[in-house]
Amino acid sequence: MATYNFDQIIKRTGTSSVKWDETTNVFGYGDVLPMWVADMDFQCPNEVTAAIREKAEHGIYGYTSVPLSNREAVQSWLKKRHDWNVEKDWLSYISGVVPALSAAIQSLTEQNDKVILFSPVYYPFFDMIKWNERKLVTSPLHFENGRYYMDLDHFESMIDEDVKLLLLCNPHNPGGTVWSKEELKQLGDICVRHNIKVVADEIHGDHVLKGHSYTPFASISEEFAQISVTCIAPTKTFNIAGLQAAVMIIPNKEIREHVNLFQMKQGTIMLNTFGIIAMEAAYRYGDTWLREVLAYIETNMEIAIEYIESELPELRVAKPEGTYLLWIDCRALKMTDEELKECLLQKGKLALDFGKKFGDEGDGFIRMNVACPKKILLDGLARLKQALA
Ligand SMILES: Cc1ncc(COP(=O)(O)O)c(C=O)c1O
Missing domain, CATH: 3.90.1150.10 (Aspartate Aminotransferase, domain 1)
Known part of the structure; x- marks a missing residue:
């Protein structure tokens, strides 16, 4: 029932x-x-609504920190659902995945650096590159028998020394392609070879249909973990997008410090009280x-x-x-x-x-x-x- x-x-x-x-x-x-x-x-x-209701009834909505229990909830969700072990201090909280894409672009590249993506893709990918005055490089996906495929030869041919970052959508929106581990491995090997960092938007990772399996890009190898910023959010998974809470998972200390410093400079380090509470309830009980x-x-x-x-x-x-x-x-x-x-x-x-x-x-x-x-x-x-x- x-x-x-x-x-x-x-x-x-x-x-x-x-x-x-x-x-x-x-x-x-x-x-x-x-x-x-x-x-x-x-x-x-229901558990998310109950947690929000409880806080609402408290009636004091002062500055709220992210408690350790929230980090543990994210950690255990990733372990349980995706067999990915992440450490608590790899997690950087942010108000959304789109803000995370922008923060990564701004903190890990310079003006006029090139950022590459696979098109068609969720339109803010283009906006964030252009609005942050980076140069857009596009590698078209191939639509064959109802599925998208990356053309990795084309992708590699587009890379020169100015390409600093890949914005990856895993699973892919639009098209709903869940990239296989092998596809991601081949892609990641190219990025490692050319010293390109990977910002993996994995907001759709929990929405995978029967017979398919989502692999977090960074979970494939230590090498991939060290070049990546993975963006996840309970907002897409549990339909709480208006609460605006997301997490960047950044195993590499130097990259993490760059991104965190950027957020401090922007003054965007705090999250909304209800977003924090909803995130923990969703990952714990959802x-x-x-x-x-x-x-x-x-x-x-x-x-x-x-x-x-x-x-x-x-x-x-x-x-x-x-x-x-x-x-x-x-x-x-x-x-x-x-x-x-x-x-x-x-x-x-x-x-x-x-x-x-x-x-x-x-x-x-x-x-x-x-x-x-x-x-x-x-x-x-x-x-x-x-x-x-
Ligand atoms: C691939 C992808 N990334 C990010 C978002 C939005 O993320 P957020 O609301 O956390 O900024 C969406 C929403 O549709 C999406 O499809």
Whole structure:
């Protein structure tokens, strides 16, 4: 008997939800079903809400430190779920993974250094490189039989002495590719050879579907650990993104000191009281919720894929290995990104993420968030058909 009822529809409009309340600002349409932003339409684990409630009732929200028990909770989560032994003092806390990407770029590279990534990728990767005035180097991923592959020969050919950092997305968003240990090993060997540090955004690491296995990049070898900054967060795993709490795992002392000094200079070393509390409760008590939510998402993925294959045969779905974001190849429709956007928003009344936002290589794709009650999913799929069939 399940503990959680993810079929329950909980109204989110009017709660300042980016996903539900910002569609007019972002897309110019208010009356659309939102299946874009990567958060879930589910309540988080009961234990997280209980911990927040207890603190709220205390009524004093003064400056809050990260207790040792929080570090232990992170440590034991990584050991238990991903067989990765990390030391407590490798952990640096920060308000989010995007801020972590920016902090790593700013503290580990100089202006005009080059930072490399695999495209298409979560769009803030591009923004953080550009806005911090580093030079962007792109290695396109290859989409073959519904999965992304890295072209490591191309990747290596793009490296010169100015390339200082790789921003890696593991598992990959978009596309949901869970990089295999072997793929990561080959990639890491190139980075070691060329003295490139690796910032691994592993925020989706807990959302891996049956039959696939996520390997933390830094866990592969001591050599990889020594060149890496791994970014994780309970916010994606347990649907608490508004609480803004993340962790950078930095085994190398010198790299850690650079990143920590940067945070001190920025004055961003403190976290929000509720973020700290929620993080610990989630990592300590969130197993049941995560098991149940993953099973629910897995079924939603199957429903969506079956529907698209039978009702919209021109579309091709990337076979999801991880994440709750379905990546749909619409290139056979021969529509531009703008045409797709207008068609989905106007005809379908459906707000998705459109591929070009994730880099030129994402052109012709759409990203649909299936972490929602089945009734919403079915409504979204019907709208997709209404727009594109
Ligand atoms: C790959 C990836 N990294 C980072 C984030 C956001 O992280 P945060 O909210 O901790 O800044 C997301 C959210 O969708 C994501 O998909």
